[in-house]
Amino acid sequence: MTEASPVMVCAICGGASTVAIDPPRRTFARGADPTDASYSIIALLPDIPLCDEHSEEVRGRKVSVGWCDDLRCRMFGESGAVSACGQPYKELRR
Numbered sequence: 001m002t003e004a005s006p007v008m009v010c011a012i013c014g015g016a017s018t019v020a021i022d023p024p025r026r027t028f029a030r031g032a033d034p035t036d037a038s039y040s041i042i043a044l045l046p047d048i049p050l051c052d053e054h055s056e057e058v059r060g061r062k063v064s065v066g067w068c069d070d071l072r073c074r075m076f077g078e079s080g081a082v083s084a085c086g087q088p089y090k091e092l093r094r
């Protein structure tokens with residue numbers, strides 16, 4: 001089996017995603033550039049990949065999706081859950 005392209009997985013459970021929904025907000029303020037204080041970095045967030053079950057739960061607000069902006073992550077996950085880098089995913093507010 002070859003991996004031609006990264007498989008999109010559900011942000012909540014890691015299963016195969018079937019849909020991608022708009023994030024609550026499209027931008028994430030990364031803060032000032034440490035090498036240039038006059039320049040602040042705004043990251044653009046991608047769509048949130050979700051499986052059928054979790055797209056229902058997110059739409060029904062049973063789960064909320066957060067974002068981890070650590071260099072090792074920069075991905076969605078369940079808000080408040082611990083991400084791969086050890087920091088919790090931060091809730092994205094409108």
Ligand SMILES: [Zn+2]
Pocket residue numbers: 010011012013014015050051052053054
């Ligand atoms: Zn899922």
Ligand SMILES: [Zn+2]
Pocket residue numbers: 068069070072073074083084085086087
């Ligand atoms: Zn992380």
